[in-house]
Amino acid sequence: MVNSPDPAVSIAGLRVRRGRTTVLDGLTLDIPRGQVVGLLGPSGCGKTTLMRAIVGVQRIAGGTVEVLGQPAGSSPLRHRVGYVTQAASVYDDLTVTQNLAYFRRVLGAGKEDVERAIAATDLGANAGQLVSTLSGGQRSRVSLAAALLGSPDLLVLDEPTVGLDPLLRADLWGLFHRLADSGTSLLISSHVMDEATRCDRLLLMREGRILADQTPEELLAETGAADAEDAFLALLRRRHPRHALEDAEAERADGADTDHTEEAGR
Numbered sequence: 001m002v003n004s005p006d007p008a009v010s011i012a013g014l015r016v017r018r019g020r021t022t023v024l025d026g027l028t029l030d031i032p033r034g035q036v037v038g039l040l041g042p043s044g045c046g047k048t049t050l051m052r053a054i055v056g057v058q059r060i061a062g063g064t065v066e067v068l069g070q071p072a073g074s075s076p077l078r079h080r081v082g083y084v085t086q087a088a089s090v091y092d093d094l095t096v097t098q099n100l101a102y103f104r105r106v107l108g109a110g111k112e113d114v115e116r117a118i119a120a121t122d123l124g125a126n127a128g129q130l131v132s133t134l135s136g137g138q139r140s141r142v143s144l145a146a147a148l149l150g151s152p153d154l155l156v157l158d159e160p161t162v163g164l165d166p167l168l169r170a171d172l173w174g175l176f177h178r179l180a181d182s183g184t185s186l187l188i189s190s191h192v193m194d195e196a197t198r199c200d201r202l203l204l205m206r207e208g209r210i211l212a213d214q215t216p217e218e219l220l221a222e223t224g225a226a227d228a229e230d231a232f233l234a235l236l237r238r239r240h241p242r243h244a245l246e247d248a249e250a251e252r253a254d255g256a257d258t259d260h261t262e263e264a265g266r
């Protein structure tokens with residue numbers, strides 16, 4: 001983990017509408033450099049939308065997004081930001097090596113990058129295999145390998161560990177931390193709460209808002225919860241207005257003689 005005073009990403013007052021929905025409504029946050037930052041929250045809370053805004057492919061309705069000191073999506077960032085979407089974005093009718101050789105040429109990265117990316121994602125045994133014959137997990141690792149070409153300064157990975165077995169997940173988190181140790185900044189989304197403790201820092205998101213922006217240790221200490229899932233629920237009760245309202249309504253429905261001692265301590 002490398003600390004730096006300049007954030008990798010700096011977001012102020014970000015508003016995004018998708019269709020008729022306001023998905024992000026005034027989001028402000030910084031993502032530090034050289035750390036593995038987890039973006040966690042339930043399905044539909046806006047994780048992908050936030051990532052799209054950071055890589056500069058999302059139309060925004062207001063606010064600013066700066067990446068590595070430049071406006072998100074600007075041309076100097078083209079080779080400095082790697083993005084892996086949830087859908088594998090590699091060619092089925094090419095082998096792993098052919099895919100990476102193609103993307104390397106597009107990016108203008110060095111030839112040695114192909115071998116390095118294959119080794120980092122543990123795809124050596126599959127290098128000569130057509131992507132159409134790979135398993136889902138192997139295929140998503142090819143997308144990740146493609147994102148590693150050219151050694152980007154910021155990697156934005158949308159649910160990279162979905163569908164992977166526990167051993168592969170552990171290997172990938174090991175790779176993420178090695179990349180962070182060498183100075184890469186990583187933003188990794190997941191809706192699997194038990195991945196929270198693998199991150200240097202966490203952004204917990206709910207309905208387009210950031211509920212928490214802290215280290216896993218701080219989150220557990222602050223909430224007194226045993227794990228990230230419980231911490232998330234505790235934060236929801238404390239901080240999320242809609243749930244606070246629902247709790248209050250439930251209490252009112254319970255009647256005037258309810259004992260509120262426990263509720264007050266939350």
Ligand SMILES: Nc1ncnc2c1ncn2[C@@H]1O[C@H](COP(=O)(O)OP(=O)(O)OP(=O)(O)O)[C@@H](O)[C@H]1O
Binds near residue numbers: 043
């Ligand atoms: N193209 C679109 N048009 C309209 N609404 C959209 C569009 N894409 C996403 N949304 C809505 O925006 C909200 C946030 O979606 P987003 O994909 O950012 O969530 P997410 O947290 O990444 O979810 P998941 O974990 O399921 O990928 C959701 O309510 C979704 O229905």
